[in-house]
Amino acid sequence: MGHKKTLVISISSSASFRNLFFFPGSMFDRLAQVFAQDYALRVVLVMSSHARQKYDFFFSQYGAQYGDRLSIEVVDVPSAKTTVRRIFYFFYSYLIYTGTTRIMATLGTRPDEPPAGGWRFLAPLKILIARTFGRSRLLKRLVIPWMWLKIFTDRPFAPLFDRIAPDVVFATHLFGWFDTMLMAEAKRRRIRTVGMPAGWDHLDKYFLPFHADRLLVAGNQVRRMAVDYQAYAPSEIVAVGYPHFDFIVRKENFKPRADVLARLQFPSHAKYLMYVSGSAYCPDEPDIIETILKWADGGKFGEDVYLVIRPYLGGRSKDKQFDMEKFNRFASHPRVIFYQKEFWGDVALSIDFMNILAQADAVIALYTTMVVEAAALDRPLVAPAFDGYTTRSYARSIRRFMGFDHFREVLNTGALRIVYDFDQLFSALDAYLKNPQIGADARERLRRNVCGTLDGNASARILEEILAAGARAG
Numbered sequence: 392m393g394h395k396k397t398l399v400i401s402i403s404s405s406a407s408f409r410n411l412f413f414f415p416g417s418m419f420d421r422l423a424q425v426f427a428q429d430y431a432l433r434v435v436l437v438m439s440s441h442a443r444q445k446y447d448f449f450f451s452q453y454g455a456q457y458g459d460r461l462s463i464e465v466v467d468v469p470s471a472k473t474t475v476r477r478i479f480y481f482f483y484s485y486l487i488y489t490g491t492t493r494i495m496a497t498l499g500t501r502p503d504e505p506p507a508g509g510w511r512f513l514a515p516l517k518i519l520i521a522r523t524f525g526r527s528r529l530l531k532r533l534v535i536p537w538m539w540l541k542i543f544t545d546r547p548f549a550p551l552f553d554r555i556a557p558d559v560v561f562a563t564h565l566f567g568w569f570d571t572m573l574m575a576e577a578k579r580r581r582i583r584t585v586g587m588p589a590g591w592d593h594l595d596k597y598f599l600p601f602h603a604d605r606l607l608v609a610g611n612q613v614r615r616m617a618v619d620y621q622a623y624a625p626s627e628i629v630a631v632g633y634p635h636f637d638f639i640v641r642k643e644n645f646k647p648r649a650d651v652l653a654r655l656q657f658p659s660h661a662k663y664l665m666y667v668s669g670s671a672y673c674p675d676e677p678d679i680i681e682t683i684l685k686w687a688d689g690g691k692f693g694e695d696v697y698l699v700i701r702p703y704l705g706g707r708s709k710d711k712q713f714d715m716e717k718f719n720r721f722a723s724h725p726r727v728i729f730y731q732k733e734f735w736g737d738v739a740l741s742i743d744f745m746n747i748l749a750q751a752d753a754v755i756a757l758y759t760t761m762v763v764e765a766a767a768l769d770r771p772l773v774a775p776a777f778d779g780y781t782t783r784s785y786a787r788s789i790r791r792f793m794g795f796d797h798f799r800e801v802l803n804t805g806a807l808r809i810v811y812d813f814d815q816l817f818s819a820l821d822a823y824l825k826n827p828q829i830g831a832d833a834r835e836r837l838r839r840n841v842c843g844t845l846d847g848n849a850s851a852r853i854l855e856e857i858l859a860a861g862a863r864a865g
Contacts, residue, residue, distance in 0.1 A: 395431035396861045399557040402438040403569035406589035408446055411563060411853070414638040414738060418850040418857075425858065426460065432861075435555055436463045437548070439569060464555075468547045468572045479542050483535045486598040487620040488521035490794040495596065498786045525598070531622040532602065539600045540575060548576040558864040561857055562586040562603065566593040574601040583864045585857055588613065591633075591763060591841070594621050595796040602627070605860060607853055609633045610843030612800040629856055632849030633842065636767050640845050644742045651750045654743070655699065655728050662752045662824055663697040665770075668718075669757035673789050676757070677717050678779025682813055683820070687726055691817070692824055697726045699747060701761070753823040758792040762807060766837045767845060771823040771830060772807045775816060806830060806837035 402408055411418040425432065436450065443465050450463055472480060485492070497514045524530055560577040562570040565586045577584050578601055586603030588594055594616040602621070606628045608614050614630060617623040638644070652661055664683065668676060680700065687696045702718060721727045730747065732740050745768070748754070754765040755773045765772055776790050785791060793802065793809070801807050808830065810816040822829055838845060 396559070396864070397433045397435060397555055397557045398559050398561065398857065398861060399435045399437055399555070399573075400561045401563050401570050401573050402436055402442055402446065403567045404564040404589050407563040408449075410587075410589060410634045411850070412446075413449060414635065414741065416637055416641070416847075416850060418634055418853045421850055421854050425854070430460070433460050433555075434462075435551075435557065436461070437466055437551065437573065438463070439467050440465050464551055466547050466551060468569050469545050470568065476542055479538065482520060482524075483539070483600055484597040485517040485520045486525040486531060486535070487595075488518050488525070489595045489620060489796040490799075491592070491595045491796045492517070492521075492597065494791055494794055498791050528622050531598065535598075535600050536578060536602075540579060543572075543575065545572070546576060546579075548573055552576055552580060552582075557582055559857065559860045560584045561860075564589040565599055565601075565603065566590075566596070571600065574603070583860050585860050587631075587853070591760060592795070592797040605629060605856055607631045607856055608843075609849075610841060611839075612797065612841045615800075616797065629852075630843060631852040631856065632844040632846070633763075633767075634849045634853055636764075636842065636845055637847045637850050638741065639745055639764060639767055640847055644745065645749060646746050648750050651746050655697070655747065657697050657728075658695050661695040661697055662692075663699055663750075664820065664824075665699050665701065665748060665751035665754045665765075667701045667754065667756040667759055667761040669759060669789075673757045674717070675779035675781050675783075675789070677720065678781070679755075679775055679816070680718075680721060682779075682816075684721070684724060684726055686817060686820075692821060696824065697728065699728045699730055699751065701730050752827055753820055755820075756807075757789065758795065758798065762801060763841055766806060766834055767842050769831065769834055769838075771827050772834070773816070773819045773823070774807050774809050776809050776811050777813075800840045801837060804833050804836040804840060806833040 400411075402412070414420075422434065426434075438446070443463065485496075488496075493514070496517060497511050557577075560573060560582055562574050562584065563586075564570050565574070565588050567589070570586075574584060574586070584601075584603045585605045585607065587607040591609060591613060594613060599621060602623060604627070606617055606623055608617060608628055608630055609632055610630050614625075614628050617628055618625060649659060652659055655663070657663060666680060666683075680698070683698060686692055687698070700718060700721065718729070722729065730744060732744070748761075748765060748770065749768045751765075751770055753771040753773055754761070755775070756762045756765060757774060762772060762774075776793060778788050792798070802809075808819050810819050843849070
């Protein structure tokens, strides 16, 4: 007897793996329970050869358990583009031009590198495209997908789809090129699609050419961007929450504060600040850290105040080297602990880090996604909006990151305390160290507007939507 339903799931980014697979109780973990009851379900995981090599440690344990009902298929998609394809890609990408797009395309996100979107002088053309063609919902919903299929004729997923005949495709990282090509093949064959952005800051960057039949978002913040920028109808969107927050808020993972302080080798009555680095995005961080340590050494915060530094663990070796050079001077400081382990993908390390974050008396986060995770744990939040002891132009200043569109809801809640000089930084940190309940109402607004539902069931809601799509497929 043949399989009645075949579900294809992409794994094309580390965020997708974190969101849906690795932690206990994840969407994939719950899918295993469905397997035990529904023998008519087949799941095909598709990934690049690089991803297969990276995540084989995790998936190799499942092969014998489910046989051909769970399979892993490797597909490598072409990245090279002809001149015509590059022009078309440029055109549809800039059908939106947000505050985030402006920063990426004109100022750049790293002070020492050119903008990711190309030459700055093209900014007026990008704005013109967004304010003219970008206003057309018909263009975004019908014309661009039709043209994309005509211009990008490569079909790397076609042989696989011919062989497995999927009923539903779940694209877990819509912003990525791998998932764009996967969605294209599904659209060519009129296969039902479910999609989600792998991060909270993806839908405000560039326009994406294909729309999932069902878009899964974390909460109101991502929903707003999907409607305003990606031309989704509200009826196509389902708020499910952040799946990896199921892991973050699970009470059985939390340890007493005394255990966390002992783990950090801090005194039993110590307080500590968590500093989350922005790496090459924020070159003046050493000034901030050095000054905080001077305050702590001078007893301005009281006794036994420490600093846990979380360096930026981006994929680029340049970023890691940049952080190493920035922070080397603090490595031997008696008040400093570095947390340099890549924890997603290792359950024990993830629990360890989340306990350290959960017990921090305040979190200094420089416009990173750690803001959202710290908010989920109700940690006081501080963000410097000044460049240490350096005077930088706005184009090179950390201040430019306040223009990120995906930060709009965060800033509007007032939960992220913005400080514009060292005096304000000291006042904010000193107040939180004395009373971490300050700003609790604002943090609750942030959780409600950005974090989505924190009931530990986001993964269950995602799986429910996928299985429902399979049921509707016939």
